[in-house]
Amino acid sequence: LPICSSSGKASTLPAPLRAAIEAEAEAMAGEKQVKKAVKKGTKQPVRLYAKGLILGYKRSKSNCYANCTLLKIDGVRTKEDTQFYLGKRVAYVYKAKKEVKNSKFRVMWGKIRRPHGNSGTVRAKFAKNIPPKAFGAPCRIMLYPSSI
Numbered sequence: 001l002p003i004c005s006s007s008g009k010a011s012t013l014p015a016p017l018r019a020a021i022e023a024e025a026e027a028m029a030g031e032k033q034v035k036k037a038v039k040k041g042t043k044q045p046v047r048l049y050a051k052g053l054i055l056g057y058k059r060s061k062s063n064c065y066a067n068c069t070l071l072k073i074d075g076v077r078t079k080e081d082t083q084f085y086l087g088k089r090v091a092y093v094y095k096a097k098k099e100v101k102n103s104k105f106r107v108m109w110g111k112i113r114r115p116h117g118n119s120g121t122v123r124a125k126f127a128k129n130i131p132p133k134a135f136g137a138p139c140r141i142m143l144y145p146s147s148i
Contacts, residue, residue: 013148014081049140050074050085054092056135058116058123066129069110073141076120088112089142090124092134112141 013021051074058068071090076082090110097104110126 014076014084017075017084049091049142052090052139052141054130054134054137054139055121056132057130067125068113069124069126069130070116071112071122071124071139071141073120073122076122078120079115079118081120082115082122084147085112085122085141086114087145087147089144090126091140091142092126092130092137093140094134094137 053072053074055070055072058065058070073082073085076085088111090112092108092110094106094108095104096106100106108126108128108130110124110130112122112124114123115121116123
């Protein structure tokens with residue numbers, strides 16, 4: 001089931017996102033009969049980002065490129081699936097000891113630049129280089145800016 005954008009072209013959504021949209025459409029079709037049984041105010045929070053993992057820096061055998069970070073996105077297994085995520089914003093959220101503006105949480109922002117290899121890994125560039133303590137840590141791939 002191709003999903004059309006406003007321009008009329010079929011978009012190339014990754015398989016997990018396409019399956020979620022189709023499941024939601026089917027649920028909405030069946031929801032019309034059961035609408036009265038649902039209570040108000042019992043909604044669960046919705047996650048508006050894709051989960052990812054920081055793998056490390058782009059590197060060769062002896063050189064290390066700290067300005068280019070490799071990320072693995074959950075559910076993305078091919079180079080074609082990465083096309084949807086190119087240009088999306090990435091947030092690495094971490095906890096610091098010192099409280100700033102009434103919060104101990106801090107964020108480092110980056111942007112997905114291009115695929116890396118054929119297995120769904122992507123390269124990202126952050127405003128400041130990611131510290132090595134972040135390798136293996138989760139990150140959030142925001143679903144904006146949208147290209148569909």
